[in-house]
Amino acid sequence: MLALWDxxxxxPIRGALLIAALAVGGCSSQLADMTPADAQAHPREPGTYLPVHDLPPDRDQAVIPPEQRAKIEAELAAARDRQAVAGKDAK
Structure with missing residues (x-):
């Protein structure tokens, strides 16, 4: 008797869930028809990837002259040292 009561x-809950599932399923088939007529079709095959392993032809030449590079490296080293000292003083 208890199983029949359950x-x-x-x-009613199962029936409502079934009706809701059928309603949602019916709406989803109409979504494909909502595409505008002038929309561009997607290509079937994806495009090719850019060649990331190919280097530019003049990659071997130095972009920055050695004198300027040494100056920049010295400035960066000085800034690193100043930050290290400031970090120790903050502790």
Whole structure:
């Protein structure tokens, strides 16, 4: 008797879930028809990737002259040293 009571209690809930699932399923088939007529079709095959392993032809030449590079490296080293000292003073 208890099993029959549980079935009668859950039957309306199951019915409502079934109706909701059918309603949502029916709406989804119409979404494809909502595409505008002038929309561009997507290509079937994806495009090719850019060649990331190919280097430019003049990659071997130095972009920055050695004198300027040494100056920049010295400035960066000095800034690093100043930050290290400031970090120790903050502790």
């Amino acid at each position: 079935l009668q209690k859950t039957l």
